[in-house]
Amino acid sequence: MIEDILQESGAALAYGVVGIGLMALGYLVVELTTPGSLGRQIWTDRNRGAALILAAKLLGVGAIVTTAIAASEDDLAAGVLSTVVYGVLGILLTLVAFYLLDLLTPGRLGATVVDAAELHPSCWVVAATDLGTAAIVAAAIS
Template identity: 35%
Template sequence: MTTTVLAQDAIYWSFVGRGVGAILLYAVIGVLLMLLGFWAIDLTTPGKLPQMVRAGLPNAVTITAAGMLSMAFIIVVAIYSSAGSLLEGILSSLIFGLVGIVAQVAAVRLLEWVTRIDIGEVIQSEERRAAANVVAAAHVALGLIVAVAVL
């Protein structure tokens, strides 16, 4: 009886250990992709986005928050849709997450160009601008579209 209980405990703890390990690995992947997503937004936006956010420029904060939320949609779906072994899941999450981030940033910049929004002027303004809401909505909407495309 004791041997059976110990064998079940070993199986249980092995299962828990693999699960905890997977959670930690996916969390690291998620954080890295979020940082990369922020860097992609910063790189494609005129000015230094971190400084503008720290300074509390309202449009920079709104657009950055929406951009980060859209990146999270893409990353969550990339992780959720990963299949196969843990290694295959991590690799597919990384690949789909990276491609999704590139597609989302490019789509937002294209939308800004088509609508003729001067993102540099908008994001650096100390006053709220309606165009910031359009760009923020575009981030969220396109993030959802790209996230579903990952599926």
């Protein structure tokens, strides 16, 4: 029993580190696709658009990681590797979806979602695109 607890704790730690790392990568993607400092915009300027975009990205990455963990077999190394691969793939696909949406809409989408004094409607579209893309990746995993 104690051996099982230690083994499962190690697995939880490994998956937790991977999940946090992938969410950090998701944060960096939002930072790169929006002008200015994301941290300053959210925590200092209280920019709701930037916060909504980041929240959707983090929820999407979390859903992909959770699905990858749930679908993994008993082999911890293979499970962690597949979680990393699916997580990075999901982040890349949300990035592609963002740039495709940017091509289809007027102006610079990254600037539009963070420059508005009020929450711009495009923020909801970007958030839905992120969550929808993450749901597609998560469904493909299981």
